Amino acid sequence: MTSLTLCCSRRAVAANAYVNANWRFIQTLQRRQQQQQQLQLQQQCRRLSAAATTTAPKTNANNSEFAILSRNMSLSASSPKLVAVEESRRFMIDCFKAVKVPEAHARAQADLLVAADYRGHFSHGMNRLEMYINDLAINSTNGGADPKVLKETPATAWVDGCNGLGAVVGNFCMDLAIKKAKTVGIGWVCSRGSNHYGMAGWYALRAMENGLVGMSMTNTSPLMAPTGAKEAALGTNPLSLGAPAGDCDHFLLDMATTAVAVGKIEIQNRKGAPLPDGWAQDPDGNVTNDAKLAFATGCLLPLGGTELTSGYKGYGLGAMVDILSGVMSGAKYSTQVRKWTHTGANTAADLGQLFVAIDPNCFAPDFEERMQDFNSRLRGAKPTDPNKPVLLAGDKESRNMKAVDEAGGIQYLENQLNTCAALAERLKIKPLSFK
Ligand SMILES: NC(=O)c1ccc[n+]([C@@H]2O[C@H](COP(=O)([O-])OP(=O)(O)OC[C@H]3O[C@@H](n4cnc5c(N)ncnc54)[C@H](O)[C@@H]3O)[C@@H](O)[C@H]2O)c1
Numbered sequence: 001m002t003s004l005t006l007c008c009s010r011r012a013v014a015a016n017a018y019v020n021a022n023w024r025f026i027q028t029l030q031r032r033q034q035q036q037q038q039l040q041l042q043q044q045c046r047r048l049s050a051a052a053t054t055t056a057p058k059t060n061a062n063n064s065e066f067a068i069l070s071r072n073m074s075l076s077a078s079s080p081k082l083v084a085v086e087e088s089r090r091f092m093i094d095c096f097k098a099v100k101v102p103e104a105h106a107r108a109q110a111d112l113l114v115a116a117d118y119r120g121h122f123s124h125g126m127n128r129l130e131m132y133i134n135d136l137a138i139n140s141t142n143g144g145a146d147p148k149v150l151k152e153t154p155a156t157a158w159v160d161g162c163n164g165l166g167a168v169v170g171n172f173c174m175d176l177a178i179k180k181a182k183t184v185g186i187g188w189v190c191s192r193g194s195n196h197y198g199m200a201g202w203y204a205l206r207a208m209e210n211g212l213v214g215m216s217m218t219n220t221s222p223l224m225a226p227t228g229a230k231e232a233a234l235g236t237n238p239l240s241l242g243a244p245a246g247d248c249d250h251f252l253l254d255m256a257t258t259a260v261a262v263g264k265i266e267i268q269n270r271k272g273a274p275l276p277d278g279w280a281q282d283p284d285g286n287v288t289n290d291a292k293l294a295f296a297t298g299c300l301l302p303l304g305g306t307e308l309t310s311g312y313k314g315y316g317l318g319a320m321v322d323i324l325s326g327v328m329s330g331a332k333y334s335t336q337v338r339k340w341t342h343t344g345a346n347t348a349a350d351l352g353q354l355f356v357a358i359d360p361n362c363f364a365p366d367f368e369e370r371m372q373d374f375n376s377r378l379r380g381a382k383p384t385d386p387n388k389p390v391l392l393a394g395d396k397e398s399r400n401m402k403a404v405d406e407a408g409g410i411q412y413l414e415n416q417l418n419t420c421a422a423l424a425e426r427l428k429i430k431p432l433s434f435k
Pocket of ligand 1: 121123124196197198199200201218219220236237238239252253254255256257260261390391392393394395396397
């Protein structure tokens with residue numbers, strides 16, 4: 001069974017069991033809610049737009065991670081096209097193999113990216129493919145590298161990713177952590193010399209599939225301004241925590257530690273709409289409502305926003321991620337981490353990552369049963385809007401997978417498909433098929 005299949009397995013699929021209403025009805029409700037939210041956002045932004053500045057951008061963000069998002073996350077009026085999950089996977093494997101990545105590594109990386117699209121995190125799926133290919137093509141990532149253990153105890157391991165693909169390093173480390181947790185109750189593995197490893201939740205899922213609690217985190221290229229700073233000194237540094245629950249349910253928190261993902265700034269920019277407070281800064285360190293300026297500056301606020309709204313807590317969480325992944329592993333950290341550019345970077349990323357697996361049976365018995373009760377207490381909390389039930393971390397992603405299954409594929413935007421067509425031509429592989 002492949003990792004992707006595993007992730008769509010028993011737990012993930014059955015996690016939708018609580019969604020017993022008609023799915024189309026839910027989608028209609030969601031659309032209505034989105035329209036209402038958009039209206040509220042527009043009203044808020046109209047009030048805020050007077051403060052928006054038009055200062056000329058000072059950064060090189062056009063040649064960065066922002067640029068590829070700008071091209072791929074188009075708000076094109078044309079409707080998205082449906083791509084079968086297996087076809088999306090086939091296409092990505094072919095792309096990796098075309099730049100000399102060995103079959104097993106190509107499959108591992110493709111599984112990760114398809115799973116992100118399947119779960120609705122498009123910013124970390126096919127959208128990243130071209131950046132990985134560019135890095136591989138100029139050898140700033142070594143697609144054939146296998147990680148190696150540098151130091152080991154029964155519960156811990158320090159791993160050198162040897163500049164290999166993120167999923168290859170991440171799967172190796174989490175599998176090692178799982179093995180240790182099954183033997184001594186916990187596995188704590190940190191790696192240096194890694195590359196962008198996609199969605200942090202992928203690795204927590206791997207532990208959960210073994211009945212374990214999983215955690216993972218990674219440092220990333222600087223994009224977050226520490227509270228009070230006017231330049232970025234931390235990345236969007238995501239973290240994940242996954243816990244299995246009875247009746248095939250689960251909890252899976254998988255989040256960046258910045259206020260919003262880069263893609264959300266880009267979408268406001270493309271709409272010509274201002275940003276709400278608390279998302280991003282201008283080059284002088286002031287909160288900006290100007291999406292264009294924010295996009296060019298590349299300086300996001302931490303989760304929580306400014307100091308007034310406790311942004312220092314998101315800043316603290318982002319720093320925690322970097323300490324446990326970058327500093328502890330001997331990888332690059334903070335501003336040492338390279339900028340990741342669309343055309344590829346001329347240095348190795350040397351990212352640091354952490355993978356933890358814990359056997360809950362080492363503690364109070366019946367963990368999964370109590371998790372099930374825990375989950376139902378949170379979901380059962382009285383909602384402020386009766387049409388909008390309270391969700392748990394991981395619920396949106398489960399719904400998204402269900403929607404993909406029912407639609408018979410993943411909906412990709414036109415610009416993403418154009419990027420894939422150009423990639424197919426450049427790498428001389430079979431183009432992506434879509435309906
Ligand atoms: N590798 C990297 O460099 C990197 C960097 C940043 C983010 N990422 C990945 O990008 C993806 C998206 O991150 P994000 O921060 O934008 O995620 P997000 O804001 O969409 O979701 C964050 C978490 O909140 C939960 N959630 C969402 N709505 C909820 C609600 N109404 N009630 C309860 N829980 C809710 C989600 O299930 C998820 O666990 C993640 O997979 C993350 O790991 C990767």
